[in-house]
Amino acid sequence: MSDEPGSILVYVGLDRFGDGLMKLPFARALRSTWPKARITWLAGKGETVYAGRLGDLVAGLIDEVIQNAGIGLAAHELLRRPLPDRRFDLILDTQRRAMTSLVLRRIRHRRFVSGTAGWLLSDARPPRRAKPPAMIRQMLDLIEAATGRPVEPRRAWVSLPDAIERQAAALLPDGRPYVAIVPGAGDRRKCWPLDRFIALGRGLEAPVVLLGPDETEWQDELTQALPQARFPFQESALGADPGLSLAVARRLKVAVANDAGMGHLLAAGDCPLVSLFGPTPAGKFAPFAERLTVIEARSFGGDDMAAIPVDAVAAAVESHLRG
Numbered sequence: 675m676s677d678e679p680g681s682i683l684v685y686v687g688l689d690r691f692g693d694g695l696m697k698l699p700f701a702r703a704l705r706s707t708w709p710k711a712r713i714t715w716l717a718g719k720g721e722t723v724y725a726g727r728l729g730d731l732v733a734g735l736i737d738e739v740i741q742n743a744g745i746g747l748a749a750h751e752l753l754r755r756p757l758p759d760r761r762f763d764l765i766l767d768t769q770r771r772a773m774t775s776l777v778l779r780r781i782r783h784r785r786f787v788s789g790t791a792g793w794l795l796s797d798a799r800p801p802r803r804a805k806p807p808a809m810i811r812q813m814l815d816l817i818e819a820a821t822g823r824p825v826e827p828r829r830a831w832v833s834l835p836d837a838i839e840r841q842a843a844a845l846l847p848d849g850r851p852y853v854a855i856v857p858g859a860g861d862r863r864k865c866w867p868l869d870r871f872i873a874l875g876r877g878l879e880a881p882v883v884l885l886g887p888d889e890t891e892w893q894d895e896l897t898q899a900l901p902q903a904r905f906p907f908q909e910s911a912l913g914a915d916p917g918l919s920l921a922v923a924r925r926l927k928v929a930v931a932n933d934a935g936m937g938h939l940l941a942a943g944d945c946p947l948v949s950l951f952g953p954t955p956a957g958k959f960a961p962f963a964e965r966l967t968v969i970e971a972r973s974f975g976g977d978d979m980a981a982i983p984v985d986a987v988a989a990a991v992e993s994h995l996r997g
Contacts, residue, residue, distance in 0.1 A: 679763035679785070679820075682713045684736075685778055686768050687746065688720030692860075694728045695938040699962040700768075700813040702829035702942070705735045707817050709830075714738040714762070718745035718774070730917050731942070734833050746774035755780050766816045787820045798822070807957040832942065834917050842921035845906040850880040851927045852904075853991060854945075857896075858889040859934035866932055866950050866979045866987075868892060872899045873984045874930065874991070882906065882926065884936060886914045919943070928994035930987060932979070937961045946994045948987060952979035965994065 684704070689697065701724075704713055715724055715736045724732050725739040732739075745756045746769070756777060767778050767788035775790040785797045789812060793799045800815040801824070814825045846852050857871045875881040875896075881903040883896050893908060906922050907914045916939060923929070923943025930948045931937035933956075941947055941961035949960055952971040960968050967990040971981040 678708060679711050681762045681764070682708060682711050683716055683760075683762040683765045683781065683783070684713065684768065685716050685718055685746070685765065685774075686722065687774075688717050688741075689722035689724060691723050691727060692935045692938075694723035695935045695942070696810060696959075696962075697813065698728075698731065698832070698938065698942040699810055699829060700817075701732050701735045702832065703814055703817055703825050705830035706826060707821060711763075712737045714740065716743055716745070717741040718743045719747060728916055730834075731832055731920065735830060746771070746777055749773055751777045752780065755782070757781050764820060766820065768813055768816065785820065787816050789815065793819070807955070808960065808962075809958065810962045832920060834921050838912075838915075838917045838921045841910060841912070842906070842918060842925055845909055846882065846904060846922060846925040848925075851995060852880045852882050852925060853878045853995070854882040854884050854922075854926050854929035854931075854940070856884045856929060856931035856934070856936050856940070857892060858886050858936070859932040860888075861953075863953050864933045864951075864979065866952075866982060868895070870980075870982070870984050870987070871930070872896065874987055875900045875903060877988060878991075880904075882922075884914075884919070884922070884929070884931075886936065928991055930991060931961075933959055941966070946997075948990045948994065950979065950982055950987070952981070953977045965997070967994065 713736050721741045725741050761782035763784045765783045765786045767775050770790045772790055775788045775795050779786055787798055788796045798819040800818040817825050855871045855875050859865050881900055883903050883905050912918045919939050920943040923940045923945040926945045928946040929940045932950050933954050938961045941963035946965035947963045948967045950969050956968045956970050971977050974981040
């Protein structure tokens with residue numbers, strides 16, 4: 675753009691918890707690209723976790739959140755003007771349904787950027803032509819289209835309350851090479867076998883185990899197998915709070931995680947990551963981490979997570995530690 679937009683509207687349908695985690699790099703890139711703009715995040719078809727559970731993580735990145743706006747639901751919306759009292763310098767349409775994009779174009783704006791119909795409705799296109807497989811890369815293309823330049827790899831810092839940072843420092847004091855193992859996932863088919871995580875953990879100087887509320891059944895076995903491990907979420911009254919998770923991520927040398935929300939949260943904390951994939955495609959769902967190693971079961975003969983050998987994961991962890 676020839677001049678910086680003062681106001682930006684970002685449209686999403688809705689954001690569940692996993693969606694919000696995956697989109698954090700996009701929110702960070704927005705603020706890095708336009709540090710002075712007023713950014714409004716609009717959930718047209720439902721709620722967004724940026725108005726709730728993940729609200730603290732986007733404080734300073736997003737200035738306004740609107741949810742349940744009733745925009746992009748039906749064709750008759752084309753007969754009226756959504757947000758009739760508002761005007762935006764730039765609208766970024768993160769979805770690709772033509773009717774919804776046409777409705778969004780009815781909002782008063784100076785520039786409209788959308789990947790719908792091969793960018794046919796957009797005022798600008800990104801430098802690349804082919805649609806990238808990763809959802810987050812598709813979203814970052816909107817910024818590249820609007821600016822005409824690649825998104826900078828350094829993204830805006832997510833600010834956390836001092837109390838959260840202090841608690842993470844007490845849980846994981848300075849001076850040790852902490853390596854996290856994250857054995858859980860919402861879909862257990864995406865979990866590397868627990869005994870493999872244990873075997874990996876036994877070779878670590880300072881293992882950290884990140885267990886969510888649905889994985890506490892594994893704590894006794896992991897505690898017995900890895901007596902030297904720290905369990906920060908179980909040792910804190912906050913549990914697996916997103917803010918504490920991000921603060922913990924910043925104190926890790928590297929983490930090993932399945933294809934799950936925690937991997938995306940660790941990546942948002944700029945933690946080097948070894949990401950394990952089996953039945954889901956890494957090209958589409960890999961976290962947007964600056965230092966990322968992806969290990970796929972298909973490289974070892976199948977999509978079952980058990981196909982991934984401990985040696986391959988251990989070698990990736992050692993590479994990150996050396997780096």
